[in-house]
Amino acid sequence: MIDDKLQTIFDQVLHRNQGEPEFHQAVREVLESLGRVVAKRPEYLDQALIERICEPERQIIFRVPWVDDKGQVQINRGFRVQFNSALGPYKGGIRFHPSVNIGIIKFLGFEQTFKNALTGMPIGGGKGGSDFDPRGRSDGEVMRFCQSFMTELHRHIGEYTDVPAGDIGVGGREIGFMFGQYKRLTNRYEAGVLTGKALFYGGSRARTEATGYGNTYFVQSMLETRNDSFEGKKVVVSGSGNVAIYSVEKVQSFGGTVIAVSDSSGYIVDKGGIDLGLLKQVKEVRRGRISEYVDLKGASHGTYFIKARDGSIWDVPCDVAMPSATQNELTGQDAKALIANKVMAVGEGANMPSTPEAVRLFQEAGVMFAPGKAANAGGVATSALEMQQNASRDSWTFEQTEARLAQIMRTIHDNCARTAEEYGAPGNYVLGANIAGFVTVAESMRALGVI
Numbered sequence: 001m002i003d004d005k006l007q008t009i010f011d012q013v014l015h016r017n018q019g020e021p022e023f024h025q026a027v028r029e030v031l032e033s034l035g036r037v038v039a040k041r042p043e044y045l046d047q048a049l050i051e052r053i054c055e056p057e058r059q060i061i062f063r064v065p066w067v068d069d070k071g072q073v074q075i076n077r078g079f080r081v082q083f084n085s086a087l088g089p090y091k092g093g094i095r096f097h098p099s100v101n102i103g104i105i106k107f108l109g110f111e112q113t114f115k116n117a118l119t120g121m122p123i124g125g126g127k128g129g130s131d132f133d134p135r136g137r138s139d140g141e142v143m144r145f146c147q148s149f150m151t152e153l154h155r156h157i158g159e160y161t162d163v164p165a166g167d168i169g170v171g172g173r174e175i176g177f178m179f180g181q182y183k184r185l186t187n188r189y190e191a192g193v194l195t196g197k198a199l200f201y202g203g204s205r206a207r208t209e210a211t212g213y214g215n216t217y218f219v220q221s222m223l224e225t226r227n228d229s230f231e232g233k234k235v236v237v238s239g240s241g242n243v244a245i246y247s248v249e250k251v252q253s254f255g256g257t258v259i260a261v262s263d264s265s266g267y268i269v270d271k272g273g274i275d276l277g278l279l280k281q282v283k284e285v286r287r288g289r290i291s292e293y294v295d296l297k298g299a300s301h302g303t304y305f306i307k308a309r310d311g312s313i314w315d316v317p318c319d320v321a322m323p324s325a326t327q328n329e330l331t332g333q334d335a336k337a338l339i340a341n342k343v344m345a346v347g348e349g350a351n352m353p354s355t356p357e358a359v360r361l362f363q364e365a366g367v368m369f370a371p372g373k374a375a376n377a378g379g380v381a382t383s384a385l386e387m388q389q390n391a392s393r394d395s396w397t398f399e400q401t402e403a404r405l406a407q408i409m410r411t412i413h414d415n416c417a418r419t420a421e422e423y424g425a426p427g428n429y430v431l432g433a434n435i436a437g438f439v440t441v442a443e444s445m446r447a448l449g450v451i
């Protein structure tokens with residue numbers, strides 16, 4: 001429920017941003033948490049502070065023309081939403097996926113603002129992307145697209161202005177092509193303008209692993225509050241991209257067994273535990289579909305593939321669920337199946353993967369629930385460490401960087417838990433994350449005046 005004092009703000013958001021359901025969903029969740037804050041701290045209602053937080057500072061929409069391998073001209077649409085720079089330069093990934101539109105980018109930018117605040121690093125919130133689908137495109141086509149995308153984007157970004165990174169459909173290859181074009185257009189070797197770079201031109205060790213590792217550290221901290229751990233647990237991770245693969249890697253190192261992963265075509269089960277080497281071979285080397293895992297390993301009673309239309313990965317019984325694919329992929333029905341199978345904890349690797357109904361069901365059932373804006377903050381936190389290394393022309397070891405990541409995730413966990421308790425909702429990490437993130441951004445905005 002949204003508090004009466006905040007309802008008019010939400011009505012205005014609905015009116016101003018019509019036809020953007022994901023953005024409405026993200027704003028509603030935060031406003032639902034803020035009733036308790038404005039009751040204690042009514043000054044946050046002054047100077048239209050919350051209205052300003054819900055309105056992006058700048059939204060850029062542009063044409064991206066490029067030529068495919070057949071010589072045909074293709075047109076895509078590019079977006080960058082610079083949501084809030086009260087804490088530092090805008091920071092947030094770029095997503096290439098056919099489902100991208102302004103509402104999706106706005107919801108991601110809004111979430112990013114609070115997530116970045118939770119990391120404790122000096123970074124504001126932003127997000128970008130395009131409805132371009134890299135699947136099935138040659139390296140040459142992806143390069144020409146990235147160059148055209150950056151030809152417009154370069155005038156809006158910079159190490160002190162806006163620092164993009166990867167997200168769905170944007171990994172090391174795409175970041176390389178975009179950095180190359182930025183360098184060419186500006187005649188500046190400005191390493192700090194993009195993060196997620198490869199190691200040999202200014203990337204950070206552990207950045208590739210950071211989001212999946214970070215979510216695993218967060219869930220481990222939640223389990224510890226009940227004197228438990230990943231040891232011996234059955235885990236299901238959805239998706240099989242960057243976040244999913246490195247969640248599998250870290251869960252395995254903590255003694256858990258990941259038994260299922262997926263892509264948009266379906267999911268695979270390997271009851272003996274996912275073979276990480278084979279998973280990386282299929283997804284990172286061959287850029288293939290997840291069903292190829294079963295083709296290569298051989299189908300058996302314990303190893304099989306189920307098409308998306310024939311079932312949901314959340315029907316697979318597990319102790320811990322880590323949704324790591326995309327928004328609203330885990331529905332109320334999925335939550336009911338997981339609860340019936342006695343799931344203990346859910347850690348969101350993706351952004352807003354659980355529907356509001358699913359979140360409510362988990363909380364009512366006493367399932368430990370880690371929202372993405374806290375649990376997947378390890379990626380952007382390590383991006384900020386990459387910016388630090390670039391600024392000081394330094395390069396840290398993997399161990400040094402991972403130790404910082406682990407410490408940051410522990411701090412975020414404890415901050416969310418403490419804030420939830422302080423506001424009368426112990427164990428509610430959604431409330432804790434929303435309030436802790438909001439207060440940090442709000443304090444900074446108050447200090448900066450009406451801008």
Ligand code: NAP
Nearest residue numbers: 167168169211239240241242243263264325326350351379
């Ligand atoms: P990625 O490497 O592109 O992988 C995305 C994975 O999700 C792929 O396996 C993809 O399968 C699957 N997927 C996408 N849409 C799907 C759908 N509708 N149903 C089922 N599966 C679907 O992307 P990523 O970087 O891992 O990002 C995954 C999530 O984590 C996103 O929500 C992203 O915003 C969030 N996140 C990422 C980072 C980061 O550092 N990368 C940081 C914070 C949060 P297909 O190949 O079939 O599309």
